[in-house]
Amino acid sequence: QKLVFATNNDHKAAEVRAYLGDAYEVLNLKDIGCTTDIPETGTSFNENALLKSKFVKDNFGVDCFSDDSGLEVAALNEEPGVFSARYAGGGGDAANMALLLKNMEGIADRRAQFRTVICLIQGSETYYFEGFATGTIRTAPSGSKGFGYDPVFQPEGYDCTFAEMATEQKNAISHRAKAMAKLIAFLQGQ
Numbered sequence: 025q026k027l028v029f030a031t032n033n034d035h036k037a038a039e040v041r042a043y044l045g046d047a048y049e050v051l052n053l054k055d056i057g058c059t060t061d062i063p064e065t066g067t068s069f070n071e072n073a074l075l076k077s078k079f080v081k082d083n084f085g086v087d088c089f090s091d092d093s094g095l096e097v098a099a100l101n102e103e104p105g106v107f108s109a110r111y112a113g114g115g116g117d118a119a120n121m122a123l124l125l126k127n128m129e130g131i132a133d134r135r136a137q138f139r140t141v142i143c144l145i146q147g148s149e150t151y152y153f154e155g156f157a158t159g160t161i162r163t164a165p166s167g168s169k170g171f172g173y174d175p176v177f178q179p180e181g182y183d184c185t186f187a188e189m190a191t192e193q194k195n196a197i198s199h200r201a202k203a204m205a206k207l208i209a210f211l212q213g214q
């Protein structure tokens with residue numbers, strides 16, 4: 025079965041493909057000929073996820089799902105949240121992590137969570153599936169796997185970061201995998 029994943033983020037697509045194995049073929053935006061950078065102007069993960077899926081449905085006429093994700097840090101009033109991708113205003117993952125670590129300097133409460141909201145559009149119906157991973161923010165990056173904030177995030181119950189885990193290990197506990205599990209359970213129940 026083919027699933028269209030409305031993403032430009034190759035790391036997300038790789039995690040989802042590893043999660044699904046051979047059961048589904050996952051097409052990303054490039055695969056369906058969409059080269060647009062879909063504007064994410066919403067104020068919540070749900071809104072941004074809907075914008076991405078709706079753009080694809082409206083312009084390409086296909087059912088699809090999207091993933092809007094981010095890191096919520098308790099001591100920073102849940103920032104960077106929906107601004108995770110552009111926290112440092114450009115400059116990418118390294119700049120975002122550097123700003124986060126700077127803003128966390130001297131803060132003892134290191135609790136944080138990753139959140140993923142998946143938005144599925146099927147025909148005229150819209151469905152949402154959410155997943156969380158709780159953990160803490162390290163004082164320095166560690167590891168080179170994964171993407172985004174993975175080098176500074178230590179999931180609860182582990183003494184390594186997401187960036188020190190193989191994709192399969194991250195997929196066993198991650199926010200994205202938990203949201204995907206709900207999506208797949210929904211699709212298989214139809």
Ligand code: ITT
Binds near residue numbers: 033
């Ligand atoms: P899309 O094309 O799917 O929108 P994106 O990279 O713009 O890709 P988001 O808008 O969801 O994705 O922004 C999420 C940002 O949050 C992303 O750039 C990462 O910095 C971070 N992020 C999301 N999931 C993550 C994960 O599993 N591990 C580490 N960082 C993550």
